[in-house]
Structures are given as C-alpha cells and as structure tokens.
Amino acid sequence: MRLLLVEDELEMASALSAALSRYDMILDHAPSLDHALAALANHVHDGIILDRQLPDGDGLSLIPRVRALKSGIPVIVLTARGNVDERVKGLDMGADDYLAKPFAVEELLARLRALMRRSPDIAPMTARIGNLEFDFDSRQARVGDRALELPRRELLVLETLARRQGRTVQRSTLEESVYGYDDEIQSNSLDAHVSRLRRKLLDIGANVEIHSIRGVGYLLRLAL
The missing domain is CATH 3.40.50.2300 (Response regulator)
Known part of the structure; x- marks a missing residue:
C-alpha cells in the first residue's frame, strides 16, 4: 500500500x-x-x-x-x-x-x-491463484497451509501482482508500488526482488510463476 x-x-x-x-x-x-x-x-x-x-x-x-x-x-x-x-x-x-x-x-x-x-479500487480482499492465497487485509501470503514469509519489498511486489493476477503489470506500476519517490532505485533493483520472490515461491511449492514480458513488465499466472 x-x-x-x-x-x-x-x-x-x-x-x-x-x-x-x-x-x-x-x-x-x-x-x-x-x-x-x-x-x-x-x-x-x-x-x-x-x-x-x-x-x-x-x-x-x-x-x-x-x-x-x-x-x-x-x-x-x-x-x-x-x-x-x-x-x-x-x-x-x-x-x-x-x-x-x-x-x-x-x-x-x-x-x-x-x-x-x-474502496471499489481495492476489492476483492483475497486473491487466489493455484495454491497461492494473498489476503490484502492482513497482508499475508500462504501456499496451501504454509505461510510465505517475505521482506517488505518482495511482499509489495507479490501484492501488486496478485491484485492484477492474469494481467501484465508494467515495470513502472511495480516500481510505483514498491518504492517511494524519495527512494533511490538501482537499475536492477526490481529484477532482483522478482528473482528472489520467484525462488521463494518455487521453494515453498507454489504452482504459480512470475512470467517476464520483455520490455513491458511481469505477469503472475499458473505455472505452465
């Protein structure tokens, strides 16, 4: 948020x-x-x-x-x-x-x-895709019956992607959601957060993936 x-x-x-x-x-x-x-x-x-x-x-x-x-x-x-x-x-x-x-x-x-x-722009309060569930009220993610513990930036990336599951999220939109305007953003910072988040989703057994759309952004979807 x-x-x-x-x-x-x-x-x-x-x-x-x-x-x-x-x-x-x-x-x-x-x-x-x-x-x-x-x-x-x-x-x-x-x-x-x-x-x-x-x-x-x-x-x-x-x-x-x-x-x-x-x-x-x-x-x-x-x-x-x-x-x-x-x-x-x-x-x-x-x-x-x-x-x-x-x-x-x-x-x-x-x-x-x-x-x-x-707010009509914030509903619904829970997103489910595959075995991944994100509760926007408590701001907690679960895969099956296991909690997915994430640092703040990765949690914000996942929250933004989950709100728009199945749709491509532009890099600029993700950066707006993850960084304040006073934050210094390195050129590869967002990619590093996404990479670590992908690894954690894989390690916990999530059947979803963060797909890269070259030159545009990212898409959260069921794993192919």
Missing part, C-alpha cells in the same frame, strides 16, 4: 513514516498543498493522510482537487482540530474519515484498513 502524507511537521512525518513502514507501507511525504498536488499528478497512491494546518492553506481545500484527479482515492484527515464542528466540516468537504491528534498508530492503521475495504 502506498500512501501520501500531507503534513508540514517534519517530526510527525518522520515518525509516521517509520511507524507505517513496519507494516509494509510506502509513505510519500508532501509538506504543502502544492507538493501534494504535484505528487498526485505524478504518482499513484492508495490513500491520503491529510493535515489541515498547512503553510499554503487549509488541507480541506485539497479534497475537491483530489476528487477531480482521482475520485475514488480514500482521504483521512489527521489534525489537531478535533471538535465536533471541525469534524463535521471535514466530512462535509469530502473526507472519508477524520482522526484528531494525538492518536494511536494502531487506530490510524485500523481506519486505513476500513477505508481500503470500502
């Missing part, structure tokens, strides 16, 4: 990035409305965590522009303005959820998972 955090407090942004990365999430940081719009125009995100008090305006003003760009993307407002009137205003402006500071990371994660379940 790749999220955009629109937050001008660098300490808060750093803490959230560290916390969410432990749950295999990619977090891009935009410190202002202008940065957020540029990020949304150039990258694909599964959700937005939005502060209100930004240096170039109220974060709520971003929501109509988000809807114009990507109408279905979930937006959760995260702000110190937590009274009833402010929460109502945020929801009426189009926010999908509203969480007041201070907050527990576990509650933020639960709210994000709930939003993803309601």
